[in-house]
Amino acid sequence: MKRKCLEENQCPIARSLNLVGDWWTLLIIRDAFSGVRRFGDFQKQLGIAKNILSTRLKSLVEDEILKISYEVEGGHGEYLLTEKGKALLPVLVTLAQWGEAHTVWPSEGSQVVDAVNLQPLRLVQLVAQDGRVLLPDEIATKMLSSDSR
Amino acid sequence: MKRKCLEENQCPIARSLNLVGDWWTLLIIRDAFSGVRRFGDFQKQLGIAKNILSTRLKSLVEDEILKISYEVEGGHGEYLLTEKGKALLPVLVTLAQWGEAHTVWPSEGSQVVDAVNLQPLRLVQLVAQDGRVLLPDEIATKMLSSDSR
Numbered sequence: 105m106k107r108k109c110l111e112e113n114q115c116p117i118a119r120s121l122n123l124v125g126d127w128w129t130l131l132i133i134r135d136a137f138s139g140v141r142r143f144g145d146f147q148k149q150l151g152i153a154k155n156i157l158s159t160r161l162k163s164l165v166e167d168e169i170l171k172i173s174y175e176v177e178g179g180h181g182e183y184l185l186t187e188k189g190k191a192l193l194p195v196l197v198t199l200a201q202w203g204e205a206h207t208v209w210p211s212e213g214s215q216v217v218d219a220v221n222l223q224p225l226r227l228v229q230l231v232a233q234d235g236r237v238l239l240p241d242e243i244a245t246k247m248l249s250s251d252s253r
Numbered sequence: 254m255k256r257k258c259l260e261e262n263q264c265p266i267a268r269s270l271n272l273v274g275d276w277w278t279l280l281i282i283r284d285a286f287s288g289v290r291r292f293g294d295f296q297k298q299l300g301i302a303k304n305i306l307s308t309r310l311k312s313l314v315e316d317e318i319l320k321i322s323y324e325v326e327g328g329h330g331e332y333l334l335t336e337k338g339k340a341l342l343p344v345l346v347t348l349a350q351w352g353e354a355h356t357v358w359p360s361e362g363s364q365v366v367d368a369v370n371l372q373p374l375r376l377v378q379l380v381a382q383d384g385r386v387l388l389p390d391e392i393a394t395k396m397l398s399s400d401s402r
C-alpha cells in the first residue's frame with residue numbers, strides 16, 4: 105500500500121499521500137471523524153473486506169493517525185483519532201467541498217455543515233500571511249534545506 | 254482504478270476520491286499546477302510507468318479535470334488543468350500543510366508558499382458562514398434530497 109519512494113520525498117504532498125493516499129484510508133478517517141470506533145462498525149459502514157480493513161487500520165495506528173483505546177467496558181479495543189489524525193480534517197473538508205461542487209449529487213446526498221446551525225461552511229480559501237486570498241497562479245513551492253528550518 | 258460503488262455515493266468525499274483518490278492521480282494534478290504539461294515531462298517528474306501514466310491521464314481528461322490542448326507548435330498535445338481541476342488546489346494545499354507539520358522532512362524539502370514573497374500560507378481554517386472558526390467536533394454532515402437543493 106505504501107511506497108518507499110514517497111516516504112522521503114521532498115514534497116510534503118507526496119509524503120502525505122504515502123500515509124493517507126488511498127480511498128479506503130481516507131474513508132476510514134472520515135468515518136472516525138463521524139464517531140465510528142469499532143472494527144465491526146467500520147466494516148459495516150464501508151462494506152470493506154476484513155483483511156483490507158485490518159491492514160489499513162494497522163497502518164493508521166503505526167503512523168499515529170489512529171490510536172487504540174482499551175478503556176471501554178467489555179474489553180473491545182476502539183480506534184480513536186490522534187491529534188495528528190484530527191489535523192486531517194481540512195483535507196476531508198476540501199475534498200467534500202470539491203465533491204459537492206464538481207461531482208453529480210445522488211438523489212440523497214450528504215453535505216458537510218456547521219454542527220450548530222446545519223449551514224454549509226464557507227468555501228475554504230488559501231490565504232497569505234498578510235491576508236491576501238491567493239489564486240492558483242499566486243502559489244509556488246520553495247526548497248528548504250534542513251538547516252534553514 | 255475507479256470503483257463503481259463510490260460513483261453514486263451519498264458522501265461527496267467518497268465521490269471525490271473516486272476521481273482523484275490515488276497517489277498517482279493527485280501527484281499528476283500537483284505537477285500540472287506547477288506547470289508540467291507534456292506526457293514525457295510528467296513521466297520524468299514522477300518516475301512513473303508509461304501505461305500507468307497513460308491510464309491516469311486518460312481518466313483525468315474523461316473526468317474533465319485535465320483537458321488536452323493541441324494549440325502548441327509542433328503538434329504535441331499538452332495537458333492543462335480545467336476550472337474543475339484548478340478547484341482541487343485547496344485539497345493539495347491542505348495535504349501539503351499536513352505533510353509539512355506531520356511527516357518527517359527530508360534534508361531538502363519543499364514548502365508551499367505565496368509566490369509574491371515566498372512566505373508560507375496561513376494554515377487553512379474551517380470557517381462557518383458567520384465567521385466562527387470551527388473545530389473537528391463542531392462539524393457535522395446532513396442529508397439533502399435532490400428536491401431540497
